[in-house]
Amino acid sequence: MQRFWKYIFKNWKKYLWVILALIAVDGLQLLLPLVFGFFIDAVGRRAPETYFYGLYFLGLAILITVLRYAYRWQMGKLALIFDRNLRGDFFGEILKLPLDFLQREDIGDIMARATNDMQAVRQFLIMGLIGFTDVVVLGISTVILMVSLNWKLFLTTVGPISVIAILALFFSRYVFGLFKVVQDVFGKLTEKAQEFISGIRVLRAFAKESRVLEIFQQVNQEYYRTNMRLVKLEGIFEPSMGFLVTISVVLAFYFGSNFVLKGELSLGLLVAFVNYINTLSWPMMALGFTTTTFQRSRASLKRIEEIIYAEKEKNYEEPLCDPGREFQSLEVRNLSFSLEDRALLDRVSFRLERGQILGIVGPVGAGKSTLFRLILRLTEPEKGSVFLNGMDIRNIPLSELRHFFALVPQDNYLFSATLLENIRYSRPQATLKEVEEAIWLSCLDEDLEQFPEGLNTMVGERGVTLSGGQKQRVAIARALISRRPVLLLDDALSSVDTVTEEKLVNNLREHSKEKGKSVIAISHRVSTLLWADMVLVLWEGKVKELGSPQELLEKDGYFAHLYHAQMLEGRTYGTGIRA
Numbered sequence: 139m140q141r142f143w144k145y146i147f148k149n150w151k152k153y154l155w156v157i158l159a160l161i162a163v164d165g166l167q168l169l170l171p172l173v174f175g176f177f178i179d180a181v182g183r184r185a186p187e188t189y190f191y192g193l194y195f196l197g198l199a200i201l202i203t204v205l206r207y208a209y210r211w212q213m214g215k216l217a218l219i220f221d222r223n224l225r226g227d228f229f230g231e232i233l234k235l236p237l238d239f240l241q242r243e244d245i246g247d248i249m250a251r252a253t254n255d256m257q258a259v260r261q262f263l264i265m266g267l268i269g270f271t272d273v274v275v276l277g278i279s280t281v282i283l284m285v286s287l288n289w290k291l292f293l294t295t296v297g298p299i300s301v302i303a304i305l306a307l308f309f310s311r312y313v314f315g316l317f318k319v320v321q322d323v324f325g326k327l328t329e330k331a332q333e334f335i336s337g338i339r340v341l342r343a344f345a346k347e348s349r350v351l352e353i354f355q356q357v358n359q360e361y362y363r364t365n366m367r368l369v370k371l372e373g374i375f376e377p378s379m380g381f382l383v384t385i386s387v388v389l390a391f392y393f394g395s396n397f398v399l400k401g402e403l404s405l406g407l408l409v410a411f412v413n414y415i416n417t418l419s420w421p422m423m424a425l426g427f428t429t430t431t432f433q434r435s436r437a438s439l440k441r442i443e444e445i446i447y448a449e450k451e452k453n454y455e456e457p458l459c460d461p462g463r464e465f466q467s468l469e470v471r472n473l474s475f476s477l478e479d480r481a482l483l484d485r486v487s488f489r490l491e492r493g494q495i496l497g498i499v500g501p502v503g504a505g506k507s508t509l510f511r512l513i514l515r516l517t518e519p520e521k522g523s524v525f526l527n528g529m530d531i532r533n534i535p536l537s538e539l540r541h542f543f544a545l546v547p548q549d550n551y552l553f554s555a556t557l558l559e560n561i562r563y564s565r566p567q568a569t570l571k572e573v574e575e576a577i578w579l580s581c582l583d584e585d586l587e588q589f590p591e592g593l594n595t596m597v598g599e600r601g602v603t604l605s606g607g608q609k610q611r612v613a614i615a616r617a618l619i620s621r622r623p624v625l626l627l628d629d630a631l632s633s634v635d636t637v638t639e640e641k642l643v644n645n646l647r648e649h650s651k652e653k654g655k656s657v658i659a660i661s662h663r664v665s666t667l668l669w670a671d672m673v674l675v676l677w678e679g680k681v682k683e684l685g686s687p688q689e690l691l692e693k694d695g696y697f698a699h700l701y702h703a704q705m706l707e708g709r710t711y712g713t714g715i716r717a
């Protein structure tokens with residue numbers, strides 16, 4: 139609840155203002171039945187001031203309207219401010235979560251926290267504040283007024299009206315439970331729709347539309363059924379509340395008229411009393427509702443805070459080290475890594491100097507991408523296993539560490555923006571000339587001519603969808619433009635044809651030699667790796683071979699076998715070495 143109070147406390151003066159306005163409205167509202175009662179008695183006495191009562195009434199009504207408008211407006215504003223702050227903080231904290239956490243958690247669930255739960259908290263803020271003030275101020279003062287008008291009459295009518303509070307409590311509890319079920323089913327529904335629409339290509343290709351529609355209709359029907367229960371329940375609630383109020387009124391008529399006949403109560407005050415029964419029904423209901431909304435929003439707030447206070451990516455460990463700006467070396471020393479008792483990497487060691495090119499090859503699942511994740515600390519490596527410029531990377535602040543590397547991930551991702559924006563993502567201030575150079579280096583220039591608006595073509599969800607090879611090269615251009623000293627290519631040329639590949643590899647080699655950049659390139663193709671200074675063969679998490687391509691080719695190992703196999707397939711177009 140800490141955050142909740144922090145936001146409220148920041149604006150406490152405005153909240154106080156709203157509460158005072160609420161109290162004022164309640165007070166004025168309590169005057170209305172009395173004025174009405176006095177009016178009736180004045181008519182009975184044929185008193186001349188009767189006409190003024192209309193004016194009193196009008197005056198009160200105007201005041202109430204103005205005040206109500208003012209507090210609703212202010213309350214709405216406060217709720218929105220609260221919402222904005224909480225949502226901003228929430229998103230900020232999501233950005234700091236470790237990747238492992240985000241992979242483990244269901245993204246749909248995190249989105250639900252950002253929408254449904256946040257809405258629940260905001261609703262409580264409005265309804266809770268209004269409801270609570272009304273229960274305390276309106277409820278208690280109405281009871282006091284009714285008792286002071288005639289306590290005997292109050293005792294006879296109080297029964298049915300207090301049942302309202304109990305009913306409202308049970309009703310809102312039940313509705314809340316049902317509401318949660320409805321929301322869960324709705325979550326399922328949107329999740330299914332999203333999944334099927336994103337996977338529509340696979341669906342179509344396998345002609346599975348009717349099966350998918352069937353699954354969707356099942357959930358759709360379930361949503362209808364649960365929602366219908368809610369509709370029925372809500373339908374019965376209000377009329378029965380009204381009925382209970384009527385019973386109280388009937389009792390008041392019956393006993394009240396006796397008191398009037400006996401002269402213990404004037405007719406006008408009986409009318410006022412009956413009006414108070416109506417007034418009291420609202421705080422009675424609010425009593426039930428606010429307790430439930432409170433519980434509900436507390437549960438929601440807890441879900442939001444679970445993310446806000448979840449353990450974040452650890453920035454660095456003491457002692458803090460400054461690796462400087464220049465890249466000198468990257469050393470991996472006996473790096474082991476296991477997940478759930480499965481060793482993904484086992485005592486991997488190698489050293490990369492400034493300007494060197496390291497190729498990594500190995501079968502699928504050998505741990506190549508895992509190695510990149512550890513170097514970038516996307517997953518935390520053991521202490522004393524990865525060193526940048528001679529310093530343990532765990533002692534280097536994350537943003538500084540990551541500024542040394544430009545990663546082209548295996549499953550590269552383009553944002554729904556223009557090509558230019560996508561390329562500039564890693565360094566938005568890059569000049570157009572630099573962008574053009576990066577495009578040339580990554581062999582995108584010819585493709586560019588095909589796009590309707592060149593660099594300003596929208597890609598991703600709302601624009602042209604790029605081919606696999608084009609996407610990869612946009613990602614390479616993005617990495618090149620970042621000016622970071624170490625380029626990490628994770629199978630970044632897998633979807634590029636062999637002719638383009640040769641060109642690209644040459645470009646990258648020249649570019650890195652010229653700028654003194656270092657490269658680590660993971661690939662399944664020998665042709666991509668022949669230009670490296672060093673090749674590392676990773677096999678089931680272990681270093682199987684390490685040496686220059688020539689050395690490895692002379693050995694009768696994995697690399698040599700792979701080379702010959704790929705040569706036979708005619709895949710290798712000799713980058714440096716010809717058969």
Ligand SMILES: Nc1ncnc2c1ncn2[C@@H]1O[C@H](COP(=O)(O)OP(=O)(O)OP(=O)(O)O)[C@@H](O)[C@H]1O
Nearest residue numbers: 241477482500501502503504505506507508509548
């Ligand atoms: N988040 C994860 N949770 C559990 N296991 C994982 C996770 N990420 C990777 N693995 C496992 O780790 C092993 C190594 O995966 P990794 O992605 O490093 O392989 P790779 O060498 O890059 O393979 P590929 O050539 O197919 O890209 C695999 O067996 C994979 O199942």
Ligand SMILES: [Mg+2]
Nearest residue numbers: 506507508548
């Ligand atoms: Mg991989």
